[in-house]
Amino acid sequence: MTGDELLEHLRARGALLSGHFLLSSGLHSDRFIQKFRIFEDPPTAEAVGAALAERLRPFKPDVVVAAAIGGIIPGYIVARNLGVRDIFVEKEAGAPALRRGFRLARGERVAVVEDVMTTGKSTAEVIGVVEAAGAQIVAIGCIIKRGNPTFLYPLVTLLDLPLADYTAAACPQCADGAPLQDPGSRRA
Numbered sequence: 001m002t003g004d005e006l007l008e009h010l011r012a013r014g015a016l017l018s019g020h021f022l023l024s025s026g027l028h029s030d031r032f033i034q035k036f037r038i039f040e041d042p043p044t045a046e047a048v049g050a051a052l053a054e055r056l057r058p059f060k061p062d063v064v065v066a067a068a069i070g071g072i073i074p075g076y077i078v079a080r081n082l083g084v085r086d087i088f089v090e091k092e093a094g095a096p097a098l099r100r101g102f103r104l105a106r107g108e109r110v111a112v113v114e115d116v117m118t119t120g121k122s123t124a125e126v127i128g129v130v131e132a133a134g135a136q137i138v139a140i141g142c143i144i145k146r147g148n149p150t151f152l153y154p155l156v157t158l159l160d161l162p163l164a165d166y167t168a169a170a171c172p173q174c175a176d177g178a179p180l181q182d183p184g185s186r187r188a
């Protein structure tokens with residue numbers, strides 16, 4: 001699946017919403033990507049995950065590490081396509097951690113899988129957990145990149161979709177008094 005094909009799927013499945021949204025990064029935007037319109041349809045989710053897996057394959061990861069909740073489904077599909085293990089990072093007492101008996105070995109080659117990347121905060125949290133475990137990040141795979149975060153590791157992306165995001169203070173819709181919607185993605 002190419003980026004253009006993914007964009008077509010997002011449009012066709014009503015995943016691109018317009019309004020006044022509070023993003024999980026804390027920024028405001030007039031656009032929201034409801035990625036679960038993609039993940040709820042297994043054939044589409046499979047095709048997206050397979051495409052990301054092919055972009056990550058040259059980095060020869062031993063394990064996929066995703067961020068809960070949005071990364072769990074694509075992380076699993078990527079790992080299945082690569083024939084590697086699949087684990088995820090989630091919050092424990094407010095801090096990102098590996099739970100459920102998930103472990104990383106020192107030097108293990110890790111592909112970090114992210115669904116939608118805006119500021120990269122969620123990805124940075126996963127990176128912190130992987131680095132603390134002594135594993136080696138070989139690449140970051142992102143399905144949709146709407147912001148422009150930078151990392152010290154190679155980043156591969158299926159779809160670059162730059163959208164206008166604002167701090168609350170600079171948000172034109174806040175200035176107009178438009179009610180803010182919280183579609184909820186990472187906060188839990």
Ligand SMILES: [Zn+2]
Nearest residue numbers: 028171173174
């Ligand atoms: Zn706003």
